[in-house]
Amino acid sequence: MIIRMLSPLLAYTCRYCAPLNHLLTFTLHQHHHHRHSLVVSAPSTTLSCLHPPNPRFLTGNSLVFKMERFFSGSGINKNKAMVEHLQRYGVINSKKVAQVMETVDRALFVPDGNPPYVDSPMQIGYNATISAPHMHATCLELLQENLQPGMHALDVGSGTGYLTACFALMVGPQGCAVGVEHIPELVASSIKNIEKSAAAPLLKEGSLTLHAGDGRLGWPECAPYDAIHVGAAAPEIPQPLIDQLKPGGRMVIPVGNIFQDLKVVDKNLDGSISVRSETSVRYVPLTSREAQLRDY
Ligand SMILES: C[S@@+](CC[C@H](N)C(=O)[O-])C[C@H]1O[C@@H](n2cnc3c(N)ncnc32)[C@H](O)[C@@H]1O
Numbered sequence: 001m002i003i004r005m006l007s008p009l010l011a012y013t014c015r016y017c018a019p020l021n022h023l024l025t026f027t028l029h030q031h032h033h034h035r036h037s038l039v040v041s042a043p044s045t046t047l048s049c050l051h052p053p054n055p056r057f058l059t060g061n062s063l064v065f066k067m068e069r070f071f072s073g074s075g076i077n078k079n080k081a082m083v084e085h086l087q088r089y090g091v092i093n094s095k096k097v098a099q100v101m102e103t104v105d106r107a108l109f110v111p112d113g114n115p116p117y118v119d120s121p122m123q124i125g126y127n128a129t130i131s132a133p134h135m136h137a138t139c140l141e142l143l144q145e146n147l148q149p150g151m152h153a154l155d156v157g158s159g160t161g162y163l164t165a166c167f168a169l170m171v172g173p174q175g176c177a178v179g180v181e182h183i184p185e186l187v188a189s190s191i192k193n194i195e196k197s198a199a200a201p202l203l204k205e206g207s208l209t210l211h212a213g214d215g216r217l218g219w220p221e222c223a224p225y226d227a228i229h230v231g232a233a234a235p236e237i238p239q240p241l242i243d244q245l246k247p248g249g250r251m252v253i254p255v256g257n258i259f260q261d262l263k264v265v266d267k268n269l270d271g272s273i274s275v276r277s278e279t280s281v282r283y284v285p286l287t288s289r290e291a292q293l294r295d296y
Pocket of ligand 1: 126128129130131156157158159160161162163180181182183186213214215216231232283284285286287288289292
C-alpha cells in the first residue's frame, strides 16, 4: 500500500536505483541543502539516493550504499564520530582505513561554511566537488591491499587532495602518492589543505606530490602504480591508466555518463585485465578543463 502511494515519487527520485519492489520499509527525508534524500531500508539492505535539482552537482556519491545519511550533522560533528558511523554501517571494515580516515581530518579539506562531517559531496568551486565520506571510505576499502607501505598510488582528479593525503599516509615515506588535477587553482588549494594535515611531512619530503595536468594521461613519472583512483567519471577506461597499472595492481574508476558504475579494474600478473562493477555512482565527468568550466 505504502509502496503504491509513493510509487510516482519513487519513479521520479530513484530512476537510477531500481529494483525497489523487494525493499520493505522506507523513510523520506528533506535534506537541509534543499535536496530530496530517500533512504529505503530492507532487513539487510539500505539504499540511498540524493537527487538535487541540477544533477551535475550530485557527484562523488554512491547511489547504493549501506548507511543512512547524517542529515544535520548534529551529533556527528567530529571526524572520529564520522568514521565510527561509517564502521557501524559496514562501509569501513578494515582497521587501516579507519585509522587513516581518523588521521586525516576531513574539516581541513571541506571549504569553509560547509558542515565537514555530513555524509554528502560538497561543492569546491570550478564545477567540482569533494566526494562524500562514504565514497572516500568505499574507494579506500577497495584499494587498501594496494596501498601498503612502499607502494605507488595515483589519484586522478585529486580535487581537495583528501584521498591523495590518505594514500600518502598509507604508502608511507618509502612509497609514492601522486595527485593529478586539471584545475590549477584546486591543485594550489589542495596543497594548502595538505600542509595543514597529518600528511604535511610527506608533502615536504616529496613522497606525496600534486600536479596540474590532464589525469586521463596518468602520471608516467611514478608509474607503474599499485593503486589508481579516479575521482571523476570517464566515458570509458583511459588506456594510459591501464598501461600505468602494475601487474597485480588495482584501479577504481567511475565509468559512464548519466548511468555510472564504480568499476574495479584488476591487472592480473600475466598483464590481462579483469573488470567488475562495484556499485552505481554519480560523479562529475572526467573531461577537458574547457568542458568542465564551460558554464562555470
Ligand atoms: C568529484 S571531484 C573529486 C575530487 C576528490 N576526489 C575529492 O574528493 O576532493 C572530481 C575531480 O576531477 C577533476 N577532473 C575532471 N576531469 C579531469 C581530468 N581530465 N584530469 C584531471 N582532473 C580532472 C575535477 O576538476 C574534480 O576536481
